[in-house]
Amino acid sequence: MDEQEGLIEARKRRLFDIVKQRRVWVLGLLVIAVILGVYIRSMPMHDHGGRPGLWDIARDDWTLGPDLDPWFFTRYAKTIVEEGSLPEIDMMRNVPLGFETARETKLLPYLIVWTHSLVNIFGDYSVEFAAAFLPVIMFVLTILAFFFFVREVFIGRGKANEGKANVIAFISTFFMIVVPEFLSRTVAGIPEKESAAFFFMFLTFYLFLKAWKSESMRGAGVFAVLAGVSTAAMGLIWGGVTYVFITIGVASFLAFILNKIRKKEFIIYSIWILVSFGLLSLLSQKFSLFEMTSSIDSGLAFLVFFILVVHFVVWKTKISQIKFLEDTKIPKNIVSLIAAIVVGLLLVSVAFGPSFIVEKGQVINRFLFKPVVGRWDVTVAENRQPYFAEWKNSFGPFIQNRPIMFWLFFIGSVVLFKKMLNKIKKKDSWVLTAFYVLFFFGLVFSRYASNSFFNGENFISKALYYITALLLIGSLIYYYALYHKEGHRGLERVRFDYLLLFALFVLCVFTARSAVRLIMVLAVVAPIFVAYLIVECFSKWQESERGMGKNVIGIIFIVVVLLSLFAFWNYYGAVKQRAYYHVPSGYNYQWQKAMSWVRDSTPEDAVFAHWWDYGYWVQSIGERATVLDGGNMITFWNYHMGRLVLTGDNQDDALEFLYNHDTTHLLIDSTDIGKYGAFSSIGSNKELDRFSWIPTMMSDKRQTQETANGTVMVFQGGGMLDEDLIINESGQNIFLPAGAAGVGGVILETVNGANGSFTIDNAQVVFFFNNQQIRARLRYVYFDGRFMDLGEGVEGTAYIIETIVPSGGSISVDRMATMIYISPRVMRGFLAQKYLLDDVFNNFPNFPVAYTEPALVVAELRAQGLGVRDFVYYQGLQGPIKIWDVEYTGREKKVEEYVSIEPEKYIDWVL
Structure with missing residues (x-):
């Protein structure tokens, strides 16, 4: 009996020892996070009154959610499953020209295909089911990648730092799971590009940081290659790979200026950019080396690579023995930067002409103030440039009209910015932090509201935007020069992982004020700073000696925790409700029934004309070809559709345009009444002769x-x-x-x-x-x-x-x-x-x-x-x-303009 009791006690101690291990707690909390993420993201697939929410009432089978674009990827996946590959020319799109499938990123359809193969191990499931379930799988991977990325940013040496990093990562992750703004692109039934791309984005950042921190060159090289592969995977899914190129490019440039790049870091960066560029150009015609090196996003990353190459050529070869270089007191990296700029400008001017540089400058200036131009871009709701008074609503809940989450992540970013500078003189760190606050205010509040003093368009708004940015940049340059003169190495000790996080954060704030659809990226990144604020407040309270100061910090910590819990609980309630009801509505059921008629009652070679929004539905659910679709590959055709058909004032013009596109049927639905302003604007001449609305x-x-x-x-x-x-x-x-x-x-x-x-x-x-x-x-x-x-x-x-x-x-x-x-x-x-x-x-x-x-x-x-x-x-x-049949008179003629892909030949304004 005593022996049995001893055995039981020994097993209890062993179990207790296992439970006490940090890895067990980390694994356990990760499992809880994954379960919570799956529970919320799969809600549209749950029971909705006797059937799943994602249900086609006409086919009596699984369907996708209420969005449009996911149907395009699902159709491609179905084609791959049925035929083994995609055709070179997709004749379901852009009739009569079709669409070169090599110009489209194909990884997302293949992810749906692989998911289809996986789920069919457990039963007989349709491609639509696989497509609906894919976002749930990808969100699980995103949770893991996000957690390890955040953990890698804050992890340091010692168990205490590892514990803090784990806590920050977990708080960030649980917030990320319940952020409502992130739901619409990651919920079941919406296999959008972003549903998979965010996994590769955070995975890339994690792998790049692991490469940077690796002590062995072999390990660093492996992680750098994997980071390049992950970057390419993201690019083969979503154009948002911009976030990776700009973030890593800016962070590495700052590291270079701060003298933090040695041979190992140079090799890491070189491997990453060469692998990512090489794979993207090899696997998709959408990416060419010229476009990637000359664009303002991937081109920035390439420019940093060019600067690093020049730096190592100048200082690691006999060139460094030139007397001027040996005697100069200018920092080596600044010399290299100047040399790279001079050489780069000469090469670009010779290869492309001086106008190329001017054009890129104009693009950057427009990108800073008015990133959305042209009638088509302006009329697409998700491309609209928002005001702060609008996008702050994504960072509630509100207390007395103040967005809690916004102020928490802003304060958290200020605290972390100050922490990042803890190796420089205390006074200087406070000055730079003050300039950071001004910069943040200028970036955010210079475009406050359309009726505000700061409307983003007037001179005072642009002045605030520019001046606050120049003040921060100027102060950094001043202290950089001062510390170099004094031989102070404080700035060089700024952690690279913090540089990368702030490069990402500032980019996210900038893009949130640039386009409605990009607010969600900031919504995902913002919780990192809230989590850091919570943990840092607690750490300061622990470190403080007893007294008034400790009590004040304790009160601040309690307030921050209570506000964060309030925000989390509100987010959780909102995201659950949104997820459950993110299913087809009566409007979608109407389309399901209409497309059932199209499948059953029209010839298989029928061609449908309509406004571009519905193209993917007609192609995928109705299984018929269309003239226009959501890809908007030929916006000039949108102009003709809006002008000659939807707002057209005579039958002959409408018939002739449709005849040139082999159209057999025309479709209009009730939402076109609300979209009249959009297609009448696009369909107008330079004087907006068709522009109107239906109030x-x-x-x-x-x-x-x-x-x-x-x-x-x-x-x-x-x-x-x-x-x-x-x-x-x-x-x-x-x-x-x-x-x-x-x-x-x-x-x-x-x-x-x-x-x-x-x-x-x-x-x-x-x-x-x-x-x-x-x-x-x-x-x-x-x-x-x-x-x-x-x-x-x-x-x-x-x-x-x-x-x-x-x-x-x-x-x-x-x-x-x-x-x-x-x-x-x-x-x-x-x-x-x-x-x-x-x-x-x-x-x-x-x-x-x-x-x-x-x-x-x-x-x-x-x-x-x-x-x-x-x-x-x-x-x-x-x-x-x-839906109308189109009956031609026989008088219609072929008109080159109606099928042209070159609008500049016929109109002199931007569509």
Whole structure:
């Protein structure tokens, strides 16, 4: 008995010893992080009322989430699974030219294929299932790569430093998992480029740091090669490989200036850039050596490589024995920098001409202030340049309108910046930290809001932006020169891993203010600084002696922890809800049913024309070729589609453009109403002759007036005039200029009829100009399926839409609550006449309706016996997907311009 008890005690001690080991805790917490990440990211695949959220109701099978682009990669993956490889020319795109598949990055489709092979070990699963599940797998890998990268940044010598690094890495990782901004590109059902690319980005940083810190040259070389391979893998997935090239390039340049690069570091950098450039140029035609060396992102990394080569050529050869070089008091690396600049400028001028340098300077200047130019880029929502007042919303929660996460990561970055400079004189470190704070404020707040003093466009905004950056750079140069003169080596002892982290952080802040879609990258990196702030506050409290100072630090630590917990809990709640509902909506179900008709009822060689947004859906779900798609490889065709078809004012031009693209069907859906401003802008000439919009107006019940035999109703809403108007009031012509005068509403007068019916007797549109209200008759009204011509007035239309009003579990229909105002300019176009008004003027007879798929809510209401019209207002405007056959007259001709990929031959403005 005693022997058995002793054995039990021995086993308990052994288990306790195992549990006490740091590696066990690290592994255990990593497992918890992975489980949490998988649980959240897989939520769209969970049960949603008897079936998974990611479900195609037409095919009764797995599908993807509500995004567009993932369908393109899924289609390529399906082609590889079915045929073994991709064709050289993808004829489903850009009809009639097709698309060279070698110009597209292919790694993501192959990842889906490999996932398909993996999951089919456990059963029979479709490619769509594999594509939906891939982001979950990649997020697990991203969690691991992110953890080890953050840990590698902060790890130092000694168990205490290793423990701090582990804590910072875990806090950062758990925050990263629940950051809502990061969800949309990493959740199940969205096999987007970013879902896989972030893994390779953090893996590259980790491997590069491991190479830099390796004591053996062999180990450093292996890690450098792996970092190059990982960089190439990221580039073969996402153009965001820019983050790797710029971050490592800037960090290595700073390390070079600080005299931290010796032979080993030079070899590491050389291996990394040569491997990554070589693989990218070898594996994809999208990357050429010329483009990579001359661009402002990968080109920057190459420029640093060139500087390092010049440095080692100058100082490791007989050139260093030149008397000037032997006698100079200028730092060697500065001499090398000057020499590299001179030699580089001469080589570039000879090879490409001096204008090449000027052009790159202009590109950089535009990149700093207005990275998005051209009508197409500006109209793409995710490319829009945000203001701080907008992107701060991604860094809540808020307390008294202050974004908690934003201020936590900002303060954390300031504390870490000061820590990074702890080897220089204390006073100098405080001065540089103060300049860093100014620089951060200039970078962020110089583009605060459109109506702010700092709107990012005016002189004071640009001055703040430039001056704060120059102050930081100037102060660094000053102290660099001062410390060199004094022989002080404090700046040389700045840790490289901190340089790399700050290069990444500043780049992320810059790109967050440059494009909406890039806010998520900052959202992923920001938690690192929050985690560091928490751990550093605790360390300072531990190190402080008892007294008032320790108590103050303790209070600060508690406040930081409480705010962080508050932010984490809010993030967790928000990300869970978003993940669960990141599934196909009624709008997607409408498309699934419409594409089912397309698959079953149109020839396999049919070609569809539509606005570019829907191309990947038609190609992948409908399995038919398209003229345009989300790749926007030929934006000139977008111009023609917008000008000649969607806003086109005559049938002949529309037919001729479609004829040149072998089009058999034309498709429009209800979201095109909201996108009218986008495609009418792109489809306009230099003077914006087609640019317009379709505003929604709501009935103001408070202004409704009963008359002796009817009712007067007021609809409010509108916008600026899209073209000049001349109206006649009391026999006098009044000129209303476009862009200065505006529409403020519409007034309708009804006349009562028998059995509660009524007719619309009069319509007026209300204009505002020079603080005056001007009313004019409106000629057309569309109501209850009838188009009414009131005889005279402004040649626009009040299009009245039924509004669905849920109330206490029941639904009612308000027939006079909502309208859209169709201006005279819009009225002249195809979308208004054919899609909204069913070709009431018979101007487009060669487009007979082939199929109409009603909005899901309309279909359900009709099934319940409610005879609602095609368009209803319910949680926004909802309407049908309409598909028309295209019947050619035989008079159409081949026009080179309509299939040209060179817009500069035909237009002199930027699309």
